[in-house]
Amino acid sequence: MKTVTLWCQAGKHEWERQSQRGRRPLNCPEHSVEADTTGASVEKIKGNLDALEKARAVKVQRAQEREAENIANRERIANEAREKVPVVQAQFDEARQAEQKAFTKWDKIKPGSLKYEAAQEAWEAAANKTDRILTRLMSLTTVARTAA
Ligand SMILES: [Zn+2]
Numbered sequence: 001m002k003t004v005t006l007w008c009q010a011g012k013h014e015w016e017r018q019s020q021r022g023r024r025p026l027n028c029p030e031h032s033v034e035a036d037t038t039g040a041s042v043e044k045i046k047g048n049l050d051a052l053e054k055a056r057a058v059k060v061q062r063a064q065e066r067e068a069e070n071i072a073n074r075e076r077i078a079n080e081a082r083e084k085v086p087v088v089q090a091q092f093d094e095a096r097q098a099e100q101k102a103f104t105k106w107d108k109i110k111p112g113s114l115k116y117e118a119a120q121e122a123w124e125a126a127a128n129k130t131d132r133i134l135t136r137l138m139s140l141t142t143v144a145r146t147a148a
Helices: 040-108 114-146
Strands: 003-008 013-018
Antiparallel strands (some): 003 013
């Protein structure tokens, strides 16, 4: 039997089939959709594309909303930090003064006594407190500087 070379529109390639009567198909069997001839599948594909497009638009909108939320959150956190900085700064000043006092007290006591040990512990505790507050103050200051 004679074969003819046809063009497959869907697959964009040549293909061959045995010569036969009737309308030439638009697509090869591999790429043909049975309902193409009725146009139903075209509608279906368009519907699917519309649905995809809508889903994509929703996705983009959600991403924008999330981004706006993130920006608002960062600003809120930065604002909170800015409000806290002076409070923690005051706590730090207080802790540093307490530490200085504890050190002076310990420094006046003769080594080797029970009082000396206790005063040293008190000074170390005061120094640790100052360090903790300083760490907090530094991180708050960093956060406060992040947003505009
Ligand atoms: Zn094809």
